[in-house]
Amino acid sequence: xxxxxxxxxxxxxxxxxxxxxxxxxxxxxxxxxxxxxxxxxxxxxxxxxxxxxxxxxxxxxxxxxxxxxxxxxxxxxxxxxxxxxxxxxxxxxxxxxxxxxxxxxxxxxxxxxxxxxxxxxxxxxxxxxxxxxxxxxxxxxxxxxxxxxxxxxxxxxxxxxxxxxxxxxxxxxxxxxxxxxxxxxxxxxxxxxxxxxxxxxxxxxxxxxxxxxxxxxxxxxxxxxxxxxxxxxxxxxxxxxxxxxxxxxxxxxxxxxxxxxxxxxxxxxxxxxxxxxxxxxxxxxxxxxxxxxxxxxxxxxxxxxxxxxxxxxxxxxxxxxxxxxxxxxxxxxxxxxxxxxxxxxxxxxxxxxxxxxxxxxxxxxxxxxxxxxxxxxxxxxxxxxxxxxxxxxxxxxxxxxxxxxxxxxxxxxxxxxxxxxxxxxxxxxxxxxxxxxxxxxxxxxxxxxxxxxxxxxxxxxxxxxxxxxxxxxxxxxxxxxxxxxxxxxxxxxxxxxxxxxxxxxxxxxxxxxxxxxxxxxxxxxxxxxxxxxxxxxxxxxxxxxxxxxxxxxxxxxxxxxxxxxxxxxxxx
Amino acid sequence: xxxxxxxxxxxxxxxxxxxxxxxxxxxxxxxxxxxxxxxxxxxxxxxxxxxxxxxxxxxxxxxxxxxxxxxxxxxxxxxxxxxxxxxxxxxxxxxxxxxxxxxxxxxxxxxxxxxxxxxxxxxxxxxxxxxxxxxxxxxxxxxxxxxxxxxxxxxxxxxxxxxxxxxxxxxxxxxxxxxxxxxxxxxxxxxxxxxxxxxxxxxxxxxxxxxxxxxxxxxxxxxxxxxxxxxxxxxxxxxxxxxxxx
Numbered sequence: 001x002x003x004x005x006x007x008x009x010x011x012x013x014x015x016x017x018x019x020x021x022x023x024x025x026x027x028x029x030x031x032x033x034x035x036x037x038x039x040x041x042x043x044x045x046x047x048x049x050x051x052x053x054x055x056x057x058x059x060x061x062x063x064x065x066x067x068x069x070x071x072x073x074x075x076x077x078x079x080x081x082x083x084x085x086x087x088x089x090x091x092x093x094x095x096x097x098x099x100x101x102x103x104x105x106x107x108x109x110x111x112x113x114x115x116x117x118x119x120x121x122x123x124x125x126x127x128x129x130x131x132x133x134x135x136x137x138x139x140x141x142x143x144x145x146x147x148x149x150x151x152x153x154x155x156x157x158x159x160x161x162x163x164x165x166x167x168x169x170x171x172x173x174x175x176x177x178x179x180x181x182x183x184x185x186x187x188x189x190x191x192x193x194x195x196x197x198x199x200x201x202x203x204x205x206x207x208x209x210x211x212x213x214x215x216x217x218x219x220x221x222x223x224x225x226x227x228x229x230x231x232x233x234x235x236x237x238x239x240x241x242x243x244x245x246x247x248x249x250x251x252x253x254x255x256x257x258x259x260x261x262x263x264x265x266x267x268x269x270x271x272x273x274x275x276x277x278x279x280x281x282x283x284x285x286x287x288x289x290x291x292x293x294x295x296x297x298x299x300x301x302x303x304x305x306x307x308x309x310x311x312x313x314x315x316x317x318x319x320x321x322x323x324x325x326x327x328x329x330x331x332x333x334x335x336x337x338x339x340x341x342x343x344x345x346x347x348x349x350x351x352x353x354x355x356x357x358x359x360x361x362x363x364x365x366x367x368x369x370x371x372x373x374x375x376x377x378x379x380x381x382x383x384x385x386x387x388x389x390x391x392x393x394x395x396x397x398x399x400x401x402x403x404x405x406x407x408x409x410x411x412x413x414x415x416x417x418x419x420x421x422x423x424x425x426x427x428x429x430x431x432x433x434x435x436x437x438x439x440x441x442x443x444x445x446x447x448x449x450x451x452x453x454x455x456x457x458x459x460x461x462x463x464x465x466x467x468x469x470x471x472x473x474x475x476x477x478x479x480x481x482x483x484x485x486x487x488x489x490x491x492x493x494x495x496x497x498x499x500x501x502x503x504x505x506x507x508x509x510x511x512x513x514x515x516x517x518x519x520x521x522x523x524x525x526x527x528x529x530x531x532x533x534x535x536x537x538x539x540x541x542x543x544x545x546x547x548x549x550x551x552x553x554x555x556x557x558x559x560x561x562x563x564x565x566x567x568x569x570x571x572x
Numbered sequence: 573x574x575x576x577x578x579x580x581x582x583x584x585x586x587x588x589x590x591x592x593x594x595x596x597x598x599x600x601x602x603x604x605x606x607x608x609x610x611x612x613x614x615x616x617x618x619x620x621x622x623x624x625x626x627x628x629x630x631x632x633x634x635x636x637x638x639x640x641x642x643x644x645x646x647x648x649x650x651x652x653x654x655x656x657x658x659x660x661x662x663x664x665x666x667x668x669x670x671x672x673x674x675x676x677x678x679x680x681x682x683x684x685x686x687x688x689x690x691x692x693x694x695x696x697x698x699x700x701x702x703x704x705x706x707x708x709x710x711x712x713x714x715x716x717x718x719x720x721x722x723x724x725x726x727x728x729x730x731x732x733x734x735x736x737x738x739x740x741x742x743x744x745x746x747x748x749x750x751x752x753x754x755x756x757x758x759x760x761x762x763x764x765x766x767x768x769x770x771x772x773x774x775x776x777x778x779x780x781x782x783x784x785x786x787x788x789x790x791x792x793x794x795x796x797x798x799x800x801x802x803x804x805x806x807x808x809x810x811x812x813x814x815x816x817x818x
Contacts, residue, residue: 043721045627097699098698207629442617443620494621495623
């Protein structure tokens with residue numbers, strides 16, 4: 001008999017969005033009991049790796065209107081304007097709450113919170129704690145969450161299936177990684193906060209755990225994945241490892257230079273205008289690729305790159321504002337940015353797309369919510385502005401939780417016998433997978449081939465044939481995965497089993513990405529095509545929805561919520 | 573990848589093994605690899621059953637601490653080139669083994685929570701009141717102690733933890749001290765009561781091993797020393813106040 005645990009709200013994922021949701025849920029209702037289910041300990045969540053900052057209007061020379069328009073323009077007019085309006089209004093409150101909870105924000109001399117410049121933002125509105133903002137936000141949220149006895153943690157529990165019965169979500173089935181058993185963690189509402197899927201690409205800033213789990217869970221139950229074609233390349237990753245060098249380096253005045261020592265974002269027309277190094281990420285990533293293709297890159301052991309030069313900032317400023325960048329460059333690139341430029345190239349960083357939600361974070365399955373990178377609430381459209389995503393986790397994590405608490409009150413527990421039956425089925429599936437096949441193709445081989453095809457077909461620049469080819473290749477990889485070798489029979493901390501479950505999630509997510517990309521015959525934001533080079537509002541000003549179908553992903557359209565800002569040419 | 577190195581790795585599966593054993597792998601290594609890269613190579617290419625934790629591979633998530641050649645090490649940070657041709661990799665010392673290189677965190681998490689690592693105030697500030705003023709100097713008072721990534725290397729290095737597993741330990745004390753030193757916090761008295769309990773700050777033997785292994789330069793030993801003084805002062809102040817009331 002499968003063990004059943006029951007709470008009111010089940011949150012999957014313990015990063016910024018999940019923790020904020022948990023805190024908002026217990027604050028919204030004095031009786032609500034929350035299960036915080038994570039495949040890692042919450043402080044290992046990938047929020048920890050965010051560096052540069054979190055955006056919210058804070059200064060007298062700024063306004064909600066300006067933050068709103070910057071975000072709309074950054075999104076290449078694919079962001080939903082009602083969502084953006086709500087976001088900019090809530091952002092200052094959320095970052096203030098983090099301050100009250102202990103986040104060590106960097107300060108001005110008068111003791112007010114300091115802000116820095118960031119790409120695509122028209123003034124300094126990015127709050128920061130040196131260059132370890134994600135780390136500090138995550139630890140602040142995690143430590144603050146410990147105040148509440150009603151947040152019950154299930155650490156290292158891998159959710160393998162959503163339990164959907166009677167037209168509503170009833171909870172999750174979770175593999176206890178340490179013990180190897182599958183349990184049902186039931187609740188009246190489930191909030192997915194599992195982050196993005198950067199690991200489907202070979203070269204990414206993302207940690208090993210970013211495997212698109214929540215996206216795949218929702219997709220398999222019939223929820224659409226929205227705008228999956230929009231993948232953000234961060235302009236400045238270390239060659240080889242893909243480790244992130246924050247945009248704050250440019251916010252603090254760093255220069256991007258080619259092999260001729262030229263600041264090409266200033267001297268050549270890449271559409272960023274006077275913003276230069278503080279242009280939006282999609283444009284700067286394209287500029288770097290073009291410089292390299294024009295023969296003005298530098299070659300190194302890990303391929304062609306350009307340079308990020310911080311030397312003119314001086315040691316004192318680098319140590320005060322960018323200590324982690326200095327440490328990372330020394331350890332992982334062997335250069336000290338005080339004395340040498342840092343080799344960098346564009347690197348997969350963030351998924352604009354994700355689980356389709358409305359402004360409440362609600363999906364099409366009653367009781368199922370999503371927030372943070374796993375979700376696509378349509379704040380970011382076709383290109384996210386740097387430092388909007390940490391704030392997004394807070395704003396929409398909280399909103400989803402408050403709505404979920406209200407929903408849970410008016411809902412019921414469902415049919416437990418039916419849930420048990422689904423749980424038993426899932427438990428049997430996992431048991432059959434463990435150690436199922438001796439010999440045969442290694443899991444890492446399939447993952448490698450997935451990574452390779454995603455980069456070749458869905459990289460910075462795309463075209464029809466290569467995207468179609470990638471979609472076909474991913475479908476074939478799913479076939480190969482069915483026959484993968486899984487030799488580890490142990491019930492205890494079987495990371496071969498969890499890697500297989502992750503790879504299966506990655507394959508589903510990758511397929512939706514390639515298929516969605518191949519059907520958008522225009523260039524918008526991060527989706528840049530060599531064969532359709534301009535934006536086409538006439539035919540493509542809509543969100544792509546991708547639904548699961550046994551015969552293959554099925555696409556449809558969803559209207560963009562426009563508002564006071566009419567689409568115009570995106571030029572800086 | 574012409575150079576080869578031999579890894580002697582602790583294996584333990586409680587389903588099959590009575591005690592941990594050592595398995596040896598000889599693999600080609602890249603000169604730029606960290607220790608973690610070698611473990612991932614073994615897992616991907618040679619033996620899928622090897623279990624270890626890792627994620628960020630940039631020294632901030634704190635998952636991949638292990639004993640490398642007998643020393644507590646953050647494996648994603650430590651270059652392989654600093655070792656010889658034979659390298660031993662074991663699970664972190666002073667923690668129960670779950671499997672292979674994976675240790676149990678339950679005790680650590682309990683200690684961590686026991687120091688009340690959150691802002692405590694007599695009256696909570698409303699959002700409408702805006703942020704607190706905190707000068708750069710006030711931030712400096714605790715900033716260093718807020719840098720802990722919970723990698724637990726300090727617990728593996730600590731000679732007191734080795735003899736007294738219940739010892740609150742360096743990271744948890746540094747965390748409590750971090751909040752005590754935060755100008756926004758008013759909970760020092762509560763935390764100092766914890767610190768005056770058995771097996772806490774006064775159990776520390778000044779070995780300083782914790783600060784030496786800390787990959788983030790948190791200097792937990794300094795935190796423990798400061799926490800000791802503050803815990804005593806707090807007690808003395810409480811004594812005076814109590815007497816005064818009588």
